[in-house]
Amino acid sequence: MQCMECAKSGMRREAVALCHCCSAGLCLEHAEVAPKRLERVAPLCKVEDLPVQARAVLCHVCRTALQQRHLPLSA
Ligand SMILES: [Zn+2]
Ligand SMILES: [Zn+2]
Structure with missing residues (x-):
């Protein structure tokens, strides 16, 4: 899978994670890690x-x- 954010700007970079919320593929640069209560x-x-x-x-x-x-991050 490719990083969606990179793909939008015409680059191809391997995704290392998926967005918890929208399931977009993300590279290390575009993946943001939030603490999960x-x-x-x-x-x-x-x-x-x-x-x-958790994260x-x-x-x-x-x-x-x-x-x-300020929504709690709930699955
Ligand atoms: Zn990216
Ligand atoms: Zn997302």
């Missing part, structure tokens, strides 16, 4: 963050879109 539901409907965060690979478009309203 993990939550567990505690009694009384409280949601707690777990101490260790989510996103393209620039999805990263920007997800940050605009």
